[in-house]
Amino acid sequence: MISHVNSQNIITTPSAKNISAIKFLGEYDIPFNLKYKNTTVGGLSGIDYDAQNKLYYMICDDRSEKNPARFYTAKIFITAKGIDSMRFTGVVNMLQPNNTVYPNNKQDAWHTPDPEAIRYNPVTKQLVWSSEGERIVKAADTLLENPSVIAITVKGKFKNNFQLPANLTMHPTEQGPRQNGVLEGMSFADNYKTLYVNTEEPLYEDGQRAGLEDVDTYIRIFKFDVESKTNTAQYAYKLEPIAYAANPANGFKINGVTDILSVGNNKLLVMERSFSTGRLPSTIKLFITTLDTATNIKDVQSLKENNNFVPVTKKLLLNMDDLGIYIDNIEGVTFGPVLPNGHKSLLFIADNNFFPFEKAQLLLFEVVE
Template identity: 55%
Template structure:
């Protein structure tokens, strides 16, 4: 979801900032533990790197073998060709010191060419949103939200997708897209900018989960203040790349009314991270025009008893299903600081005190009014 389209009206402190805190956030949830906030790091606006402008960081994953992080960028080839970065993050259990970008790699189409921008060929322009590293096969998987523009002047329909690529950006293959998730000119299927925002592998890489940010048209209206909504989580066989299940997920209501009341507002899943075969960490990101912060809530989500809704086309007309269960792990408001558009999460390395680290990243949408934030937590059993 592109927050830079939303007429934000507020000042943001620019520059580089690092801090540390002993604050514990959240409570033990389903055995995950508590999160202790260690620190924040902000990458300067449009930091130049190897001929590109860094920003739009919409997904993050950690490779424990090399100690590097993969960061997908949601630039739709507008500033530079669609791409991802690798970086190193320097921190301890006491402070978050710095982020150093180490490489930038262009995402390539099946024909080996970079993806075009919307002026060149809008039908082929991607909308990169999430990325995970498969250490078993030493390849990457990334997702695109596609495009849906339907108006009097033009119609552009580009299906969302999930793609396997090599670490040098070469296209390998794509996952089979269930028909319910194909873009349509009528109000059916996915909504624009509300599609595949999160991906994650199960332990052992047997399955891949993919989250839909917002409801399909058939599944009901979008979330509103005081009213939640149902979206979907998809499950794929990671070897055959075929879909095997879908689950309903109940979104929280939008956190605040928009100002003015008819302005843009949203709540949806901005990323997922798989913890166990049927247990996920899900991030919900709520934004309302005229409100300074994003409201970011992190949940432990359990799919164990959820209904497979693959054959249910409408969650409005067929309500005989059991959604995923979820437990609040962290509300970022507890940090008492400005929170931007968090769209990525990953486990990091083991900290010096023996506990695991957890890293979140925010997408600044290449706007000087927003921030490329990294947040570091310690997981306390």
């Protein structure tokens, strides 16, 4: 399950090819507004595990407002009963190409990041992280900042960008990505030769956002070649309806994909997060999806205008509502260590948005194969 070097000296990506269920083992809550090395811990929207060094990487979605854009490293101590404890071991600023920290929107709104996902590549010993960019369209002041996928060293130093396809370019018209609905999740696959990245919500040209009714609402999953850093394929994934009506009825509500995780054999674990105003918990649904029969829609400009495609297949693995516990804004997932019983593990992390009434949860699950 964990990355390892096989007899051909190939480092393999974690997998759970025959996953049939996951069993909840325990929760650990990171204290609100925890101070660590002159930073405020919170907004943890992505997590990944370096199995060789037993080290976790957690990206913070602070847009350099509280502290410059950063990720944390941590040790998480797991027993047969669940999560015993955790300890932060470092905090690192993601750096711009000129080796400076990223600005906040008052300093330079055109270069302020919106960090969301992070993954560690043991082949290159580098990290890859995503930023959603920005799209604010106003008559007097329009701000367009393209999303990005960036490779950095474990010390935060910029290495290079992945080349994003044209349909991920921000526009002042209703074309391309929606604000705050862009590159939310990512996962390495194929022994770190492939990187999958997904939009959280549909592109404008692909259709409407998720609503309370079951309609054809598709996001895109983008496949990148890690060596060339180019987009080689795109796949359509149909979203579920929003789980609960908002209160008031015209309040904010959303359903989108917050993270993905390769489980091997062209299969992805896909996490949908639904939230509605008036209800504090989030509804988190986990699906196993298969890409084998899906159409490569890389050259399809609009899924609204061209419905001649096959989306990825999906099967519900778990609705966390069924656990009977409070579930917050879960945004990241990673394979963890092998459990004492020899089974694989999954760790989920919640982004508390730096709000005191939300939790920065860690949830541990056992993989049943």
